[in-house]
Amino acid sequence: MDFLFPIIIFSLLALVIGVGLALASRYFHVEGDPLADTLDNLLPQTQCGQCGYPGCKPYANAVAAHEADINHCVPGGERTMLAIADIMGVEPKTIEQEATAPVVAYIREDECIGCTLCIKACPVDCIIGAPKQFHTIITDHCTGCTLCLEPCPVDCIDMIATPELLEHWSWPVPGTKRALTGEQRKTQHEGVSGEKHV
Amino acid sequence: MFDLWDKIQQSLHLKSQRHFTGGIVHARQYKITAHQPIITCPVPDVLIHPIKQHIGEPCEPLVKVGDRVLRGQMIAKAQGYLSVPVHASTSGTVFKIEDHTIPHPSGMGLPSIFIKADGLDEVDESLHPLPNYRSVDAVELRERIRNAGIAGLGGAVFPTFIKLVHDHHNPVETVILNGIECEPWLTNDHQLMVEKAHEIISGMDIVLHLVEAKQGIIAIEDNTLDAVEVMQKALVDMGLTELIRVQVLPTKYPQGGEKQLIQAITGKEVPAGRLPLHVGVVSFNVGTSKAIYDAVCLGEALTERIITVSGDIVEKPANMVVRLGTSMRFLLSECGVADFDNLKIIHGGPMMGELMSSIDVPVVKASNGILAMQRQTIMQAHHEEEPCIRCGDCGDVCPAALIPNLLAKHCKEDQFERAEDYQLFDCIECGACSYVCPSHIPLVHYFRYGKGQVAQIQREKTFAEESRMRSDKRDARLAQELAEKEEKRRIAQEKKEARAKALAEQEAKKAAEEVDAPKTIENKPEETS
Numbered sequence: 021m022d023f024l025f026p027i028i029i030f031s032l033l034a035l036v037i038g039v040g041l042a043l044a045s046r047y048f049h050v051e052g053d054p055l056a057d058t059l060d061n062l063l064p065q066t067q068c069g070q071c072g073y074p075g076c077k078p079y080a081n082a083v084a085a086h087e088a089d090i091n092h093c094v095p096g097g098e099r100t101m102l103a104i105a106d107i108m109g110v111e112p113k114t115i116e117q118e119a120t121a122p123v124v125a126y127i128r129e130d131e132c133i134g135c136t137l138c139i140k141a142c143p144v145d146c147i148i149g150a151p152k153q154f155h156t157i158i159t160d161h162c163t164g165c166t167l168c169l170e171p172c173p174v175d176c177i178d179m180i181a182t183p184e185l186l187e188h189w190s191w192p193v194p195g196t197k198r199a200l201t202g203e204q205r206k207t208q209h210e211g212v213s214g215e216k217h218v
Numbered sequence: 219m220f221d222l223w224d225k226i227q228q229s230l231h232l233k234s235q236r237h238f239t240g241g242i243v244h245a246r247q248y249k250i251t252a253h254q255p256i257i258t259c260p261v262p263d264v265l266i267h268p269i270k271q272h273i274g275e276p277c278e279p280l281v282k283v284g285d286r287v288l289r290g291q292m293i294a295k296a297q298g299y300l301s302v303p304v305h306a307s308t309s310g311t312v313f314k315i316e317d318h319t320i321p322h323p324s325g326m327g328l329p330s331i332f333i334k335a336d337g338l339d340e341v342d343e344s345l346h347p348l349p350n351y352r353s354v355d356a357v358e359l360r361e362r363i364r365n366a367g368i369a370g371l372g373g374a375v376f377p378t379f380i381k382l383v384h385d386h387h388n389p390v391e392t393v394i395l396n397g398i399e400c401e402p403w404l405t406n407d408h409q410l411m412v413e414k415a416h417e418i419i420s421g422m423d424i425v426l427h428l429v430e431a432k433q434g435i436i437a438i439e440d441n442t443l444d445a446v447e448v449m450q451k452a453l454v455d456m457g458l459t460e461l462i463r464v465q466v467l468p469t470k471y472p473q474g475g476e477k478q479l480i481q482a483i484t485g486k487e488v489p490a491g492r493l494p495l496h497v498g499v500v501s502f503n504v505g506t507s508k509a510i511y512d513a514v515c516l517g518e519a520l521t522e523r524i525i526t527v528s529g530d531i532v533e534k535p536a537n538m539v540v541r542l543g544t545s546m547r548f549l550l551s552e553c554g555v556a557d558f559d560n561l562k563i564i565h566g567g568p569m570m571g572e573l574m575s576s577i578d579v580p581v582v583k584a585s586n587g588i589l590a591m592q593r594q595t596i597m598q599a600h601h602e603e604e605p606c607i608r609c610g611d612c613g614d615v616c617p618a619a620l621i622p623n624l625l626a627k628h629c630k631e632d633q634f635e636r637a638e639d640y641q642l643f644d645c646i647e648c649g650a651c652s653y654v655c656p657s658h659i660p661l662v663h664y665f666r667y668g669k670g671q672v673a674q675i676q677r678e679k680t681f682a683e684e685s686r687m688r689s690d691k692r693d694a695r696l697a698q699e700l701a702e703k704e705e706k707r708r709i710a711q712e713k714k715e716a717r718a719k720a721l722a723e724q725e726a727k728k729a730a731e732e733v734d735a736p737k738t739i740e741n742k743p744e745e746t747s
Binding site: 146192 | 603
């Protein structure tokens, strides 16, 4: 009868742990997908829609569900792609579209007719104005997503390069031959690995 | 010479037992301006005052084009806490306010106030001299030091008044006067100590009074022993030997670094990311001390500073008193430089200084030295980077006890998180590692690149976080609007339905009444009867 003891002990143990896990999954339940949230944290939050999804969160959800590729975030660039690849545990891929230099929207106020269409389009609520009053953009909050360009009926919005600030200036990578060779080798290597997986 | 040194040590018990980790020793021969008396640079016709000459927030101009200003008049006022004002260096007229290149490695500009000097050099008398500073309120003294525009003149230009606080929870035990001129070529602090010992010690006394410290230490390296003698003598003359003493330290670069000096003198290490106040120390440069004396006892704002002008193309290298805002081109021509096409200038010392893209930059509060070098010399000093041979020399000389070769590798490969794990931000950019590297790896350049990138990533992260918050709030607002619309529609629908129902009921009632009508008529006679 000795052989029954281990069976009973382990059955009881399994029962206790099973109940514990069931209770834990019920009481410590996390709303939303933690993986999608982590990915969302990596994205630049421009809400530009260049990835084909209506915002950063939907794209993060799609990537987390393996529905979208990891290389669609244009403003995030290579750094974001590598970080996503790291978390998703997949091979890095080449970025299809190069990110442009950072821009902000600027409204030519003389030409603005006050239609409020751009205000409705702005994903981060950084355009202020009222009907029949000219609108203006809070440059500090503009993500440069260009979503306000399309609805404007009089084309009075320009995308201008973000002004370079002295306090945001940083040293470039040293211009020695060795540093440049290393950089070249890196890009070459990425090109090869990218072609393999596309 | 060595006998003399030993004698001084024995007689004064000055020999320091402590030292900081790492460091290098430079040859003395580059200090070509040593023992040259300080001369005064004439005031140029045009002075350029950038609105930010300190670490912190930029100032706001107080003058308009066409205004007449006097020497020492505040022309831009401090904004925010971490800020000190800017003063006109001579009397004259403001003729334009626009962006001008500042002494910065980026070659970028800042809004600057241009003054056309009238040659009268009239002084603004708004700051009254306070010779009896011991009876003046500490708050007023601090305000005076701030309003005189004083920031650390050793090169870091940290607003001085912030350091001069007496805090009961964190009392200052020691005030260290930094008389160490560890950069090769530069001699301005040394010469200032030799010539203005009394003023410097008075300035230090003001600081001791403000922070209520028990002792003051004047730190001087053993390659400037004449300054030690002068300082000793001045202390005896002023009767301050009880309070302040001179400590001689063996010459080593970068001993003038704040944290290194504190370690060498007190043996305490300032923790990463903390101020020297954390270990009960306040330290400042001899030039700053002189400026504090001028501001408090003479009522003069900071309008000039002492600069070493040196370099292989300079015919008359000198230690000079220069008005802030003087163009470096003017300064160099005063020192006998004629050929401006074939030179590069370094702002600061050769170890930590930065190559300027233009020579038309003004002298600012941070300018402790200007080195004008032939283009050729700079080109020859540049070597091609070779592979790291892991000799470990960089780690031996690092005063912050880092591993520079590994740090540089991580910065080079854009692995900034790892670089941060290896304490990238503890690097003081002294350049000792690059100096000793046999493979000529520009280590400090890699660290500066890494630091800039980390800051950039951090900024992007903060911006993304803000954008997400704004986007989430917008989504919530839209959802709420939609819900409100839905609610309104529902209410309208309900009302409509209710009205329809009421109508239907009414009609039903009417119909019923019509049916009931004969009944009532029939009943009527019964009621009447």
